[in-house]
Amino acid sequence: MELELRGITKRFPGVIANDDVNLTIKTGEVHALVGENGAGKSTLMNIMYGLHHADEGQIFIDGNPVTFETSGDAIAAGIGMVHQHFMLVPVFTVAENVVLGVEPTTGPFGKLNTAKANAQVEEISAKYGLHLDPEALIESLPVGIQQRVEILKVLFRDAEIVVFDEPTAVLTPQEIEEFFNIVESLKASGRGIVFITHKLTEALKVADRISVLRRGKTVGEADPAEIDEVGLAELMVGRPVQLVVDKAPPQPGEAILSVDQMHVVDPTGRTLVDHVSFDVHAGEIVGVAGVQGNGQTELVEALTGLRDVITGSIHLGGDDITHATPREVHSAGVAHIPEDRQRAGLVGDFSVAENMVLTRYHDDEFSTGIKMDWPKARTVAADLVEQYDVRTPSIQTPAGTLSGGNQQKVIVARELSRDLQLVIASQPTRGVDVGSIEYIHAQVVKARDEGAAVLVVSTELDEVMALSDRIIVMFRGRIVANLRRDETEHNDIGLYMAGAKEQPVKTETEKMA
Template sequence: MDWGRDMTENYLVKMRGITKAFYGIKANDGVDFDLKCGEVHALLGENGAGKSTLMSVLCGLYQPDDGVIVVNGRKVVFHSPKDAIARGIGIVHQHFMLVPSLTVWENMALGSRDMEFVIDENAICERIKELSQRYGLDVDPLTPVWQLSIGEQQRVAILRMLYHEANILILDEPTSVLTPQEIENLFITIKHMKEEDYGIVFISHKLREVFEIADRITVLRRGRVVGSMKTFEATPERLAEMMVGTSGVSEVRATEEKPKSNGKPLLVAEDIVVKNDKGLIAVDGISFTLRENQILGIAGVSGNGQGELAEALSGMRKIESGRLYFTVEDVTYASARHMVDLGVKYIPSDRKGVGLVPNMNVAENVALRKYWQPPFKKGFFIDWDEVYRDSKSLVESYEILTPGVNIPVRMLSGGNLQKLILARELSGELKVVIAMHPTWGLDVKATAFVREKLLSARNDGSAVLLISEDLDELLALSDVLAVIYRGKIMGMIEGPKAENIEEIGLMMAGIPTSVGGGNVIDED
């Protein structure tokens, strides 16, 4: 076939019969997909449906086992992301492909087509500042990536794509860690790019966003295309059924019959102060009591101390001052291992960077948080037979899709990675769960699964600290909702409801309200 003549000027990309398998399992099975000039084409599907794999093939990260890719009317073969960048294809992955030890500007320079022998740092920084101001994605070019919050890393990933002047833009869950205002600004940017004939692939699980920004929608399930349509032809119910193969998944909410939240105190923080990686105060005198049969939600814009608070409570970061108690025991300076032994479990926001070791297999990752405990400890050694038995049992009970427990976890989808962390953290002795962005980037079915597990832990007598930037999630699950701003608690709301959103938004911006009480923040 003469692909050049088959293409019209209206198409930027055509992918035909794309097949890609890992360990004999087809992530993409004969997939057809295309992208036109000046359109946003949404790509939907459950975690593990093959969306990210398909786009990784398009951006040169993977080479397809079969199929053809045509860009701007020419058949192409990408041997690396550099080849794709040269064709104007840029991608922001759900798990950011950034080098933590390098600064923001150094990450921008990587893979640049016009890189010279002598790198002009000032010119690159000026370009970054220009793009930051233009698109409302403020970052400091001189800051190492490892010192940035997840939200800030998202901004860097988007800016890097814009820096390389791609005209085919792949956004994989781009709004997962953005505030409503940032999402609005991003959508303004996307609409402007459409007017300039950019082609944008928008991968998201948030159907409301898809209906707002997309022109066309394609749905994948189990590696195959199950349907493609214009957005005005779709309905949320139809898309949900196409994605999961049923009439949809019911929304998970805390029930009215939930246990009362006045149980015994389990974790008590008294005026704790915690510093960030830059040595600056990130948690500034926070106090709260986390009780049995309670979910305490923490709302706030990314970068206001949530990550440092979670790490301090789980024993992973030093508490500078104040006291932390587990029931009556002072655990202010307790190690992460001791907190695990007490039954304090931590679900981090960064699945691959903190929660799991990508190159280790499923069983080894399960063992990471329990290998020193019986029955997994056998004298001075690990009882691997017991570890593998336990891992297989958890994989089955949590419905983790994997060819086996010997598979490196980097091969699992985002939803299955999260299920693996949940399986590990919620098994064994459990008193307190510290969950940070537990449903970030998950599809509707996986999100429901995670929320059900958190509610089950609460109903069984555990205390849950839920840190999230999804207000709908916090309102659905929280018995008590606290709002954090610049490391301080602005206020707390018992039994938060949808009508509290305006007050919550004000507190997230540092403005105290009569509903939550709380601190007055000095803006100087």
């Protein structure tokens, strides 16, 4: 099967998302589609999948023109899509999600034939090495397994071409390797794979061909055997890109954040953060490494007032903030870049300007009593948009319509554009393109160099290694290592992350005693 997109143009108010784009996808190969946030990758795939309709251009299958009015038309034509944000029903089982819409039924009233659905899912799961339990509830499964369910949904509908939109954005390193094995299996079975990604190393590793979009246009096609990461980044961004974090040696000062024996549990009493102790000093970046689900999320929530601390203490600049509210923590000079920008960082229906002052609207700078000074807020927002290179048609544009990287820049701009003692950045570049990664990393380093203490939490080990001056590793809610970056290698951290190695951990204050 050969799928061709010819002369595709798609306009939205104030922006041309796709501008005369041509793309050919063939079965039996992996075709990577790369580009900055807002380059038009997802829009192009949504047109191919029938979710959007092109203003100009045509789709061809094996040389014959086709029209997809809905995604159902695309599915019927043999096209499947695994979205970046999974479309699963949490309270349904694996099998119920896979067969949803095409359920095998029994009896006069069309009751779901659960046994047949389970058997079908088991059969196709085994065929492609996905190893899924058809009776498992989605809400009980880790992210990597949920992604397999999405893949199985596509295969169940006999897709010949499968589109993956940022498929590794929320996966651990181990899950990424497993995903690549699945991609190879799909390719070997004769399916065509479209791999949308920001991660250039992954595109070079897995693709047979790479197409590059920039600001809605196709700017080139590359052979992974003939181009490296630096060349691909420059083609994608249109300028040389610094792929290595440029930072001077740290000049750590006094301890700004001191955490002592902090213990956090869930509503059932299950331990999430197990008596952790550590310090973060002014002028240093401490990275938190670990496989997703080992307490990093709950650690950040406790530090920012979003989750109760059962025992232990948190001190900021000498002040006890153990039981402070999120507003009190923020007002004390703590910036928080949350791990999920859509759920915890932005209000998508609010404008860029409104989101820029979302955590400060009550300050004297922007309000008098109950009255907002909107001219002032808009002026500040416009300045931040320019200063932090947020690409938006207007400060009145709803933030939810921006690309992922530009949404992240809105949050970074809002959080870092004030006097700070501490920066807590959780997954700061998740799902962000290489150009935006370069920029966000530079802002984090700048905050450190201006004297703030910085805590970076990331499941991207390369990011932790690149940014950090010191690294702590979490495993099953505990800190199992506290390491100097310049004395640490990837393999060592990997052993700590897997729980295969542990060191006695002391706080920096204890080490200096």
